Amino acid sequence: MINTYVVDRRLNGKNKSAVNRKRFLERYKKHIKRAVGDAVTKRSITDMEHGESISIPADDIKEPIFGHGPGGKRTIVNPGNKEFVAGDKVAKPRGGSGQGSGTGQASDSGEGLDEFTFTITQDEFLEFLFEDLALPNLVRKELKSMDDFVYRHAGYTSTGVPAKINVVRSLKNAHARRIALSGKSRRKLQQTKLLIEAEESKDLALKNSKLLEELYAEKLRLETKIGRLPFIDDFDLRYNHSMKEAVPSNAAVMFCLMDVSGSMTQATKDIAKRFYLLLYMFLRRNYEKIEVVFIRHHTSAKEVDEEEFFYSRETGGTIVSSALRKMDEIVKERYPASAWNIYAAQASDGDNWNDDSPICQKILEKDLLPKVQYFSYIEITPRDHQALWYAYENVRATHSNSFAMEQIVDQSDIFPVFRQLFQRKVL
Amino acid sequence: MTINPPPQLESRHEPITTSSEWTFEYIQEFDRVIGNIAREYRLDTYPNQIEIISSEQMMDAYSSVGMPVGYHHWSFGKQFLQTQGNYERGFMGLAYEIVINSSPCIAYLMEENTMAMQALVIAHACYGHNSFFKNNYLFKTWTDATAIIDYLVFAKDYVAKCENRYGVDAVEKILDSCHALQNYGVDRYKRPSPISASEELARQEEREVHMQQQVNLLWRTIPNNKEEQTSQHSVRFPQEPQENILYFIEKNAPLLEPWQRELIRIVRKIAQYFYPQRQTQVMNEGWASFWHYTLMNTLYDRGYVNEGFMFEFLSSHSAVVYQPPYDSKYYSGINPYTLGFNIFSDLRRMCENPTEEDFQWFPDVAGQDWLDTLHFAMENFKDESFIQQYLSPKVMRDMKFFCVYDDEEEPEYQIQAIHDDPGYVKVRMALAEQYNLSTREPNIQVVNVDLRGDRSLTLNHTRHNNVPLNKECDNVLKHVHRLWGFDVHLHSYDGDELKQSYSVPAKLVTQDGQSEENLKYV
Numbered sequence: 001m002i003n004t005y006v007v008d009r010r011l012n013g014k015n016k017s018a019v020n021r022k023r024f025l026e027r028y029k030k031h032i033k034r035a036v037g038d039a040v041t042k043r044s045i046t047d048m049e050h051g052e053s054i055s056i057p058a059d060d061i062k063e064p065i066f067g068h069g070p071g072g073k074r075t076i077v078n079p080g081n082k083e084f085v086a087g088d089k090v091a092k093p094r095g096g097s098g099q100g101s102g103t104g105q106a107s108d109s110g111e112g113l114d115e116f117t118f119t120i121t122q123d124e125f126l127e128f129l130f131e132d133l134a135l136p137n138l139v140r141k142e143l144k145s146m147d148d149f150v151y152r153h154a155g156y157t158s159t160g161v162p163a164k165i166n167v168v169r170s171l172k173n174a175h176a177r178r179i180a181l182s183g184k185s186r187r188k189l190q191q192t193k194l195l196i197e198a199e200e201s202k203d204l205a206l207k208n209s210k211l212l213e214e215l216y217a218e219k220l221r222l223e224t225k226i227g228r229l230p231f232i233d234d235f236d237l238r239y240n241h242s243m244k245e246a247v248p249s250n251a252a253v254m255f256c257l258m259d260v261s262g263s264m265t266q267a268t269k270d271i272a273k274r275f276y277l278l279l280y281m282f283l284r285r286n287y288e289k290i291e292v293v294f295i296r297h298h299t300s301a302k303e304v305d306e307e308e309f310f311y312s313r314e315t316g317g318t319i320v321s322s323a324l325r326k327m328d329e330i331v332k333e334r335y336p337a338s339a340w341n342i343y344a345a346q347a348s349d350g351d352n353w354n355d356d357s358p359i360c361q362k363i364l365e366k367d368l369l370p371k372v373q374y375f376s377y378i379e380i381t382p383r384d385h386q387a388l389w390y391a392y393e394n395v396r397a398t399h400s401n402s403f404a405m406e407q408i409v410d411q412s413d414i415f416p417v418f419r420q421l422f423q424r425k426v427l
Numbered sequence: 428m429t430i431n432p433p434p435q436l437e438s439r440h441e442p443i444t445t446s447s448e449w450t451f452e453y454i455q456e457f458d459r460v461i462g463n464i465a466r467e468y469r470l471d472t473y474p475n476q477i478e479i480i481s482s483e484q485m486m487d488a489y490s491s492v493g494m495p496v497g498y499h500h501w502s503f504g505k506q507f508l509q510t511q512g513n514y515e516r517g518f519m520g521l522a523y524e525i526v527i528n529s530s531p532c533i534a535y536l537m538e539e540n541t542m543a544m545q546a547l548v549i550a551h552a553c554y555g556h557n558s559f560f561k562n563n564y565l566f567k568t569w570t571d572a573t574a575i576i577d578y579l580v581f582a583k584d585y586v587a588k589c590e591n592r593y594g595v596d597a598v599e600k601i602l603d604s605c606h607a608l609q610n611y612g613v614d615r616y617k618r619p620s621p622i623s624a625s626e627e628l629a630r631q632e633e634r635e636v637h638m639q640q641q642v643n644l645l646w647r648t649i650p651n652n653k654e655e656q657t658s659q660h661s662v663r664f665p666q667e668p669q670e671n672i673l674y675f676i677e678k679n680a681p682l683l684e685p686w687q688r689e690l691i692r693i694v695r696k697i698a699q700y701f702y703p704q705r706q707t708q709v710m711n712e713g714w715a716s717f718w719h720y721t722l723m724n725t726l727y728d729r730g731y732v733n734e735g736f737m738f739e740f741l742s743s744h745s746a747v748v749y750q751p752p753y754d755s756k757y758y759s760g761i762n763p764y765t766l767g768f769n770i771f772s773d774l775r776r777m778c779e780n781p782t783e784e785d786f787q788w789f790p791d792v793a794g795q796d797w798l799d800t801l802h803f804a805m806e807n808f809k810d811e812s813f814i815q816q817y818l819s820p821k822v823m824r825d826m827k828f829f830c831v832y833d834d835e836e837e838p839e840y841q842i843q844a845i846h847d848d849p850g851y852v853k854v855r856m857a858l859a860e861q862y863n864l865s866t867r868e869p870n871i872q873v874v875n876v877d878l879r880g881d882r883s884l885t886l887n888h889t890r891h892n893n894v895p896l897n898k899e900c901d902n903v904l905k906h907v908h909r910l911w912g913f914d915v916h917l918h919s920y921d922g923d924e925l926k927q928s929y930s931v932p933a934k935l936v937t938q939d940g941q942s943e944e945n946l947k948y949v
């Protein structure tokens with residue numbers, strides 16, 4: 001009698017716990033967010049591309065049940081006796097009366113872990129990090145040219161490139177054509193065959209051999225005629241057709257402006273780098289199409305790639321307006337405001353040539369702010385503000401919608417400031 | 428340990444396979460052979476359903492206590508994260524199998540296992556555990572293996588329906604509270620009616636109405652007539668203390684909605700299903716281990732497997748039944764596999780090779796038919812009584828058991844008894860007591876409801892050896908309070924002496940009362 005079934009369940013998918021896992025994360029959101037916030041300040045710059053191990057105090061997630069506490073009198077049986085005999089007294093381990101009450105007890109409940117630790121994926125990590133954040137004043141720009149089309153399937157056509165041939169459709173057509181074109185011949189062939197049969201079945205004496213010969217010739221002619229029909233012909237071919245469909249532009253360009261002059265210490269640069277990194281990842285997440293332009297400056301500004309932006313060293317004085325001018329140039333050249341959502345973030349320690357600060361204000365107000373969606377400035381310094389800050393304050397007073405500025409003192413400020421700058425705004 | 432000769436001598440077979448890779452054909456063949464041998468040993472089982480799963484799926488199964496379907500709850504997610512974390516960091520291996528008390532009996536085999544492991548698991552789960560599920564009296568009384576899967580499906584659907592209608596949060600709150608009390612959702616002494624999904628479904632609406640009526644009757648505020656009014660004042664409710672707190676709340680809580688009562692019922696029914704498992708851990712694992720050991724040895728004796736196969740089996744087997752001594756850093760209590768395996772193995776030894784000591788201690792066992800003896804032992808006991816009945820001096824000596832007495836008020840532990848002649852009885856009693864569910868879990872019962880007053884619910888905790896409640900007690904009471912809807916009090920008694928009182932919401936007492944109470948309790 002066979003009463004066993006063997007079932008292969010491996011194909012059933014492995015994410016049965018996904019819902020429960022999500023519920024858990026949802027429930028302890030506050031804890032996880034805090035842990036994620038801590039992690040950002042601790043992580044190294046290049047180290048954002050993986051998940052995070054999250055620890056929650058075990059007490060917070062404990063599901064309470066009635067149980068025995070320490071105290072009272074109890075008898076515990078243990079295995080592996082080596083030297084004890086009945087009547088022995090053994091000193092209790094020091095440190096709390098509860099401590100010694102039976103090793104067997106603790107294992108049942110799995111107590112003793114102070115922290116509940118688990119891992120979240122990179123996606124979840126970023127999700128928590130960027131929650132509630134959105135780039136401010138996102139405006140859907142006019143439909144852009146070529147770039148913003150998607151190809152959608154739209155039936156079949158009779159012309160196209162070989163790569164798009166639809167085999168099933170083409171063969172269907174060929175089949176139909178062959179049936180249609182050979183109809184008359186096949187009907188005749190059928191009749192001829194019947195006639196031949198009738199003739200053949202007659203007595204030998206009555207057979208008209210001449211007629212028979214003619215019929216055979218006719219049959220052959222019809223068969224070759226049918227055979228001559230091509231199996232597939234040019235006009236049988238059908239191609240998959242795709243149509244371009246316009247979609248609203250969701251393209252943004254982010255300008256990262258940073259002071260790399262001699263007055264910027266390594267620590268300041270480090271903080272600035274983290275801020276950009278956060279920003280960069282945030283953008284990557286929120287826009288389908290993101291371009292990032294890195295501009296660094298001391299006395300003159302230069303557009304550089306990401307690697308150089310973050311890792312090369314420079315010395316020299318500081319002229320902030322050079323960077324703003326450079327940005328304006330690039331915008332005019334490559335990123336017309338009608339087609340791009342433009343964002344800019346500038347980081348500096350606040351140093352500038354005093355004469356230069358009013359020029360900065362002018363460039364911002366006249367040239368840049370009308371074009372950009374948002375311009376944010378962070379000043380990384382524990383010291384008092386200098387001329388640049390006050391010039392920017394004037395800008396903020398007149399353009400509070402599209403200009404924001406914050407001060408960062410040390411690493412742990414980055415995240416709160418970042419959040420503040422990019423808080424979801426009600427349009 | 429010696430390898431016993433097979434019960435019947437047969438011509439030796441060719442090994443089924445010498446490869447360590449498993450295939451479906453080999454699994455079927457091993458199952459067929461092991462099944463035949465198991466029947467020779469009179470192992471009576473439900474049909475088996477062997478499911479091959481991946482390690483990720485095993486983690487899923489872990490976190491839902493092995494149930495193939497279950498309602499959604501964050502605590503299972505927590506369990507999953509914990510398992511996943513431990514597994515990925517290499518702190519723990521996954522169990523080789525999970526087996527479910529259902530008919531057909533579902534056993535999960537991991538695809539990573541070698542052929543030898545798969546055979547071991549088949550012997551252990553599909554014939555060991557399975558026969559235990561089918562024949563042990565507790566399982567027979569408390570669970571209905573044919574209905575459980577259907578019931579779980581019903582529960583899952585019902586919970587999902589409630590979540591849709593009343594919101595995930597509201598449902599989660601009730602489930603949280605029920606989980607906190609799930610060990611108190613079982614009738615320990617009353618035989619329950621088996622669960623059946625179809626019946627649940629059919630009766631569920633009818634029950635909602637009926638239950639609400641009963642609750643209304645209990646809590647009506649308008650007295651029918653004078654006579655009744657006076658009589659009700661004198662009647663205590665409940666008339667007798669109730670051990671099944673969840674049941675009591677489900678039936679009597681004044682403010683719960685019908686769907687909330689149904690949720691309580693679901694948690695209660697599932698707790699009831701697991702109740703026998705909590706009481707037969709040593710026996711269940713011991714029985715399964717004994718049989719995988721015996722069946723595999725028989726396979727070897729008959730030539731179905733070769734030496735390499737046996738080496739792998741024996742190394743896994745000895746890892747499973749390893750008991751670290753009390754002072755090892757790996758020690759985490761008595762290993763139920765070891766204890767159970769040793770007792771069953773020793774039972775067989777006493778039947779086949781009894782010594783003088785055995786005749787003295789176990790006159791009913793020594794020299795008897797070993798199969799009869801083992802089957803009887805498996806069918807009619809739970810851990811507590813099984814140890815009390817069958818723990819032999821030899822096993823106590825082998826495992827070097829000793830008994831430590833811990834009195835809060837003494838500075839030292841006292842070794843009360845060890846594995847020697849004067850100590851055997853004492854050690855055995857203490858160990859049996861350790862597996863007594865009612866001493867492992869605090870004895871808490873519903874004693875009073877203030878029907879005509881503030882509707883408060885009073886629970887009593889009866890202390891055993893003056894062991895107090897743990898710190899979580901307050902939090903559990905909050906859950907009781909959520910379900911009950913009115914004040915909840917818990918009094919902890921040692922004998923007749925009131926030791927401690929808890930109240931939710933925390934009791935506000937007058938200046939006088941406070942000082943009085945302080946005097947009383949400190």
